Amino acid sequence: MDVYLLGAGFSSEAGVPTMKNFLGGMQEAAGAAESPQIRGVFSRAAEYAEQSSTENIEDLLTSTVNDPVFFDLIWAFGLTINHFSEQFLRRCRLGERLGWYEEFARIAADSGARILTFNYDLIVEELLWWRRGCAEDYIIDFDEVRQRPLTHNSRCVVPLYKMHGSVSWLWCLQCYYTVNRYRHVLAAAYEETSCPRCSSRLIPLMIPPTFRKAVSLAHSLQNLWQRADMLFAQADRIVIGGLSFNRRDDDLRQRFQKGLMANSRLQEVVLVNRDEATCRSIAELLPKAVRWRAVSGFAGFCRELTQYQERH
Numbered sequence: 001m002d003v004y005l006l007g008a009g010f011s012s013e014a015g016v017p018t019m020k021n022f023l024g025g026m027q028e029a030a031g032a033a034e035s036p037q038i039r040g041v042f043s044r045a046a047e048y049a050e051q052s053s054t055e056n057i058e059d060l061l062t063s064t065v066n067d068p069v070f071f072d073l074i075w076a077f078g079l080t081i082n083h084f085s086e087q088f089l090r091r092c093r094l095g096e097r098l099g100w101y102e103e104f105a106r107i108a109a110d111s112g113a114r115i116l117t118f119n120y121d122l123i124v125e126e127l128l129w130w131r132r133g134c135a136e137d138y139i140i141d142f143d144e145v146r147q148r149p150l151t152h153n154s155r156c157v158v159p160l161y162k163m164h165g166s167v168s169w170l171w172c173l174q175c176y177y178t179v180n181r182y183r184h185v186l187a188a189a190y191e192e193t194s195c196p197r198c199s200s201r202l203i204p205l206m207i208p209p210t211f212r213k214a215v216s217l218a219h220s221l222q223n224l225w226q227r228a229d230m231l232f233a234q235a236d237r238i239v240i241g242g243l244s245f246n247r248r249d250d251d252l253r254q255r256f257q258k259g260l261m262a263n264s265r266l267q268e269v270v271l272v273n274r275d276e277a278t279c280r281s282i283a284e285l286l287p288k289a290v291r292w293r294a295v296s297g298f299a300g301f302c303r304e305l306t307q308y309q310e311r312h
Helices: 008-012 022-032 036-051 057-063 069-093 100-110 123-132 186-191 215-234 247-261 276-283 298-311
Strands: 002-006 114-117 135-137 144-146 157-162 165-172 178-181 202-206 237-241 268-272 292-295
Touching (some): 022 057, 022 069, 036 069, 069 123, 069 186, 069 202, 100 298, 114 215, 123 135, 123 157, 157 165, 157 215, 268 276, 268 298, 276 292
Parallel strands (some): 002 114, 114 157, 135 157, 144 178, 237 268
Antiparallel strands (some): 165 178, 165 202
16 A cells, blocks of 8 residues: 655645745735635734744744634635635646646556645645546545535545645534535635534634644544554555655654554655755654655656556
8 A cells, every 4th residue: 555645845836835935825815815804814914924023824823823813824824725726726627737746646546545645735636536537535524525526437536634634624613513615615614604513613624733732723633643643554655745844743753653663564665855855854764674765856756657557
């Protein structure tokens, strides 16, 4: 079983801003907003960012987790990612060539892989749906689900573990009611987000890098993390792409290492990253007996795997 572990670098080539350049993306999304209420969200988030000493959205979210402005930031965060996901969706619908993403969709659909992603966008879902006719299995039991319609390839379902949540998910902080909507919902959801169970307001189910500081925020994803832990221990091959295991990833790093220590079948770890220093840093986390290799970028990885499959 192949397990893909994906970070921000996977989605950046699709146009989704990374955490370091996120505020620029937020300005673009704000400029495209039509609703006065949504423009107000962006305005309040931008005002706080200007008053802060950082331009990194992760730092902003972490510093405000117990502050009312946190909810403006999380909405602005989700709406920005939603904006760029919609742009990618339009490219998929128009049949535009998507570079190596095309091959990744084929590999993911045909290989029986499990995909663990720390990204909130819908890039993987749109790729699988529009290029392979495959649905996603989010591994979560939602209280309310709005499914995609079936296709000619409706038997194709790819397990997709969205470890920090998704722009297509909503939830209630009071009663933990959860909603999965397969389309881009945040713009409409902001103006009408009452929980059908307790009438509190639903918010995006997107967990910022505050896992240890705000355990209550991660309540709905705890079972997902536990099931992901099992994959680390069961994988035959792990492909890590666009992920750095930086200082905010302590929890992930510990879980990853614990899983690998319990894995007696792991044959290889592939590090898909153009930065050699990052590859070496991740390699240091691996048990010494585990074989690993680095590939410079997803384009090279997809090309290499496709060529191998054609030969065999």
